[in-house]
Amino acid sequence: MKCFLRSVDGKHGPIALPEGKGVTIGRGPETLITDRKCSKTQVELVANLESRAVRVTQLGANPCSVGEALLKKGESILMKEDQILFMVNGLHPYTVLFKEDSSKPAGDAGKIDKKSPKTTITAPPSISSKKTIVDFFGASTSKGHKRRVQDDNTLAGSSNKKPKYQDTKAEAGQEWDDSEEEEIARKLAHLQETAAKANSNPSQTSSNDERGVVCSKDSWEEHGKLLLFNKKGIQASSKIAGFDIDGTIITTKSGRVFPLNADDWKILYPEVPRKLKELLANGYKVIFITNQMGISRGKLQPEVFKAKVEAILDHLGIPVQVFVATGMGIYRKPVTGMWDHLCEKANDGIEVKKEDCLYVGDAAGRPANWAPDRKKKDFSCSDRLFALNIGIKFFTPEEFFLGWKKAAFNFPVFDPRNVNPSGQLYEPPSASLVSPSPEVVVAVGFPGAGKSTFFKEHLVPKGYDYANRDTLGSWQKCVAACEDALKKGKRIVIDNTNPDLESRSRYIDCARKAGLPARCFLFTATIEEAKHNNRFREMTCKGHVSVNDMVINSYRSKFVEPSTSEGFSEILKIHFVPIFKDPKLQALYQQFSE
Numbered sequence: 001m002k003c004f005l006r007s008v009d010g011k012h013g014p015i016a017l018p019e020g021k022g023v024t025i026g027r028g029p030e031t032l033i034t035d036r037k038c039s040k041t042q043v044e045l046v047a048n049l050e051s052r053a054v055r056v057t058q059l060g061a062n063p064c065s066v067g068e069a070l071l072k073k074g075e076s077i078l079m080k081e082d083q084i085l086f087m088v089n090g091l092h093p094y095t096v097l098f099k100e101d102s103s104k105p106a107g108d109a110g111k112i113d114k115k116s117p118k119t120t121i122t123a124p125p126s127i128s129s130k131k132t133i134v135d136f137f138g139a140s141t142s143k144g145h146k147r148r149v150q151d152d153n154t155l156a157g158s159s160n161k162k163p164k165y166q167d168t169k170a171e172a173g174q175e176w177d178d179s180e181e182e183e184i185a186r187k188l189a190h191l192q193e194t195a196a197k198a199n200s201n202p203s204q205t206s207s208n209d210e211r212g213v214v215c216s217k218d219s220w221e222e223h224g225k226l227l228l229f230n231k232k233g234i235q236a237s238s239k240i241a242g243f244d245i246d247g248t249i250i251t252t253k254s255g256r257v258f259p260l261n262a263d264d265w266k267i268l269y270p271e272v273p274r275k276l277k278e279l280l281a282n283g284y285k286v287i288f289i290t291n292q293m294g295i296s297r298g299k300l301q302p303e304v305f306k307a308k309v310e311a312i313l314d315h316l317g318i319p320v321q322v323f324v325a326t327g328m329g330i331y332r333k334p335v336t337g338m339w340d341h342l343c344e345k346a347n348d349g350i351e352v353k354k355e356d357c358l359y360v361g362d363a364a365g366r367p368a369n370w371a372p373d374r375k376k377k378d379f380s381c382s383d384r385l386f387a388l389n390i391g392i393k394f395f396t397p398e399e400f401f402l403g404w405k406k407a408a409f410n411f412p413v414f415d416p417r418n419v420n421p422s423g424q425l426y427e428p429p430s431a432s433l434v435s436p437s438p439e440v441v442v443a444v445g446f447p448g449a450g451k452s453t454f455f456k457e458h459l460v461p462k463g464y465d466y467a468n469r470d471t472l473g474s475w476q477k478c479v480a481a482c483e484d485a486l487k488k489g490k491r492i493v494i495d496n497t498n499p500d501l502e503s504r505s506r507y508i509d510c511a512r513k514a515g516l517p518a519r520c521f522l523f524t525a526t527i528e529e530a531k532h533n534n535r536f537r538e539m540t541c542k543g544h545v546s547v548n549d550m551v552i553n554s555y556r557s558k559f560v561e562p563s564t565s566e567g568f569s570e571i572l573k574i575h576f577v578p579i580f581k582d583p584k585l586q587a588l589y590q591q592f593s594e
């Protein structure tokens, strides 16, 4: 038995790790690593042939990682054959390989060809048949799979390499090229075996991760504004790796921001297919999660988009579950409706473990010039906020696929998690919310500032009449209602946005004519908070017409700070203090929305 360290990138040949002897590896001619973050003595490796494991000890200042574990200087971990060692910052991947001595007859492992600088190994019987892998990927023909693998090689800039897998005639014992994909294929084949067992006995799972049954056919589902694609071969898991599609998995061929047509796409980075396959091999279910508002706006035909999704998956050659939010509402990222659907209804009842999940997206709130050749700021922060709302790890495509360092980003001004239920409701605190005698209360505040909620909570139950232009139909009807209430000696609130002097003067005049006071209740919710509230109302209140940003911006441009000089006897500032009777609604409110 011998042990070798193998470069997953295929940058150099295998490095022998003699039994029990420390081998120091790092930046240098042996590994061809030039990355200065990697020390020349980055890690020490000690092979133990009996336990088929290698002890990895971190020596350099910047940590390496083995599987999920990040090693600080001086820390050690045992590395098994199914794990990947990244020398530094998720870069320079290595695996270890234990092989029977080539001088002995090959058992269930292969042999090292000492003559060739490149390692060739004999495929273990369990994975030597191409069909095994083809079945896992759900591809229809072996030819199709072979072509797909070649495509991936081309993407990875290694078109001079031979195809990774032999054709269907490949038998156990035949030699095949050593490459990064071979290791991944080994793991995939192992997973497939486990999956096959799980299919016959769904309660049985692999050692660490919970897995479900393997999906046997492609299917599209529709759940209101959610489209869901189950690709043949997907398998439920407690570990989820989620990806946005546009700008993360693909970009446009044309170079335009928006695709010119359904064929205007290409894989964003050559590293994408391999990284996704690696995740699958490590027991993740890979899902794509995309906002496609164009569908509900009638600009994108659902069938056209469905065909595009299928073409992307065929090109990648991997089983992926795809979630598409077709309009506004709970399914639209950053709100977590699509994730909730996955957890509650689309993961075979396997509980998703958030700590084992990650999400990658390009809408990350990065400012202009976030990297030397990246001038444009991100169009949004919705992907980062989506991961934050769920509570899982987030990466940009550059961080995840290319190993770039974390980029700076701008956080939204309004953070719904910070609304304070015990905050001060109004100012000045010495004022009285309710008057014992007839009066007019005139609201001023953004659409969505919380005016109606406040009045219905605090004034209407105390006997105030209520006038609102949305329900009555016009400001003239509100004025009539106001006159009528005052004539009857009643108190009334006017629940309109009333941003300017003109709109307010109508009600102040009514009060003046009746010889009664008019007070102003100025709602202090900011524009960002008001937009959030409007989106929350859209998700939770079916009857309300949605308020678009134009209406909100128009309020802002018309707004004139109310003053007693207009004729108000008093001006109260009303702050947004959340009241939630249902914890589910509170949780939804406290999610970032966009």
Ligand SMILES: Nc1ncnc2c1ncn2[C@@H]1O[C@H](COP(=O)(O)OP(=O)(O)OP(=O)(O)O)[C@@H](O)[C@H]1O
Residues within 6 Å of the ligand: 445, 446, 447, 448, 449, 450, 451, 452, 453, 454, 496, 497, 533, 534, 536, 537, 538, 540, 541, 547, 576, 577, 578, 579, 580
């Ligand atoms: N104090 C509060 N606590 C929790 N949610 C609130 C509160 N105030 C308002 N909301 C929510 O914010 C959304 C907008 O509130 P509301 O309809 O009261 O605003 P508005 O100022 O009356 O809007 P418009 O001017 O468009 O009628 C609603 O979904 C409401 O449930």
